[in-house]
Amino acid sequence: MLTRRHTRRAYRLLAGAVYMAGGDVRQLAHMPEALKLYLRAFREALRALRTVGVPLRPSATRLVEWIPDPILVFGLHLFFDTRLAVVEGLGRTFDSSADEMKELADEFRGILRQSGLPSPASDVLFAQVEARFQAGGSGFTNAPPTRSVA
Secondary structure, three states, X not given: OOOOHHHHHHHHHHHHHHHHOOOOHHHHHXXXXXXXXXXXXXXXXXXXXXXXXXXXXXXXXXXHHHOOHHHHHHHHHHHHOOHHHHHOOHHHHHHXXXXXXXXXXXXXXXXXXXXXXXXXXXXXXXXXXXXXXXXXXXXXXXXXXXXXXX
């Protein structure tokens, strides 16, 4: 059953981007293409959730769809390059929970399939999560996106 908790969990798509940055949130801050990829994937997830009838909560989540990429990328860059992001343990959280990230990725894959919407950015991030899971949660892929998601 789809609930509004899926909106809160959509941010976990970030795991794929963190894995692309070798698990280093500060390195991710300096990878604008990975940040853009994450934003596209997050927007794909929001559109899919709305398409299958899940209300977007909090309603401020919808702002992500309206704020231009350069502003959001700059904001993410500033946040991920702070001590707070490191202290919050974003990289360690995703590092220590590869099975949970895989489970969430599979859940969102199902939602995207159910919505019938294209999801090229999400697919790239899901591939990062899958690679991390297949590696047993150890080591980072550092792989660049395998296809264009423009």
